[in-house]
Amino acid sequence: MSIAIALDGPAGAGKSTIAKRAAAALDYIYVDTGALYRTIGLAASRRGVEPVASPEVEEMLKQITVDLTFNDKGEQVVLLDGEDVSGEIRTPEASMMASKISAIPAVRAYLLDLQRDMAKTHNVIMDGRDIGTVVLPDAQVKIFLTASPEARAGRRYKELVEKGMDVKYEDILQDVITRDYNDSHRETAPLKPAEGCVMVDTTELDLEQSIEKIISVIKENI
Numbered sequence: 362m363s364i365a366i367a368l369d370g371p372a373g374a375g376k377s378t379i380a381k382r383a384a385a386a387l388d389y390i391y392v393d394t395g396a397l398y399r400t401i402g403l404a405a406s407r408r409g410v411e412p413v414a415s416p417e418v419e420e421m422l423k424q425i426t427v428d429l430t431f432n433d434k435g436e437q438v439v440l441l442d443g444e445d446v447s448g449e450i451r452t453p454e455a456s457m458m459a460s461k462i463s464a465i466p467a468v469r470a471y472l473l474d475l476q477r478d479m480a481k482t483h484n485v486i487m488d489g490r491d492i493g494t495v496v497l498p499d500a501q502v503k504i505f506l507t508a509s510p511e512a513r514a515g516r517r518y519k520e521l522v523e524k525g526m527d528v529k530y531e532d533i534l535q536d537v538i539t540r541d542y543n544d545s546h547r548e549t550a551p552l553k554p555a556e557g558c559v560m561v562d563t564t565e566l567d568l569e570q571s572i573e574k575i576i577s578v579i580k581e582n583i
């Protein structure tokens with residue numbers, strides 16, 4: 362049987378960086394489920410479809426294909442109708458679109474099997490918002506990773522500036538607060554700690570300390 366680690370938490374808590382490194386150390390596959398919601402958000406942007414529950418969104422879901430693959434470095438690649446959109450889904454606009462589109466029940470249902478199938482066939486560390494609560498409630502280890510909004514906005518700001526993007530810290534902080542609110546107040550699969558999860562707060566931890574902490578939580582629980 363394969364092993365599943367569910368890693369949930371708000372935007373910018375460091376989930377993806379930490380999970381990638383922990384997965385490499387433990388020889389698991391890292392699955393970033395936010396990329397799937399971002400890809401559907403991108404599909405909606407491109408088609409001019411409003412990110413609200415509607416027949417248009419349901420029609421769009423019938424027409425598109427979203428695939429999750431890995432390149433030869435083991436990095437996740439998401440394909441929208443066969444096109445690699447892994448770079449294009451990373452802008453602040455795509456983040457906001459993903460947050461809105463992910464509140465739509467039909468979108469969540471559409472992505473459920475894709476996520477569960479990955480966990481059936483591989484040992485995974487799966488990062489998201491509802492992995493421990495909805496997607497993989499039987500995961501061997503469930504972790505809720507968080508940090509203060511200011512710490513998370515600061516990290517996201519640094520990351521985007523390093524990529525050469527022209528962004529303001531205040532805007533990023535506002536985005537973090539808005540997305541936290543959207544993600545934890547939606548009716549379907551809201552962001553909340555899963556029953557039996559281990560809470561890890563990284564506000565006062567640097568990256569290496571956070572990775573060490575997550576690896577030790579996983580090792581203690583499998």
Ligand code: DC
Pocket residue numbers: 372373394395396398399456459460461463464488489490491492540544
């Ligand atoms: O982790 P991220 O920032 O790439 O996620 C983008 C958006 O997708 C985020 O606003 C919440 C949503 N999301 C979700 O609802 N469920 C998941 N399992 C992963 C992400």
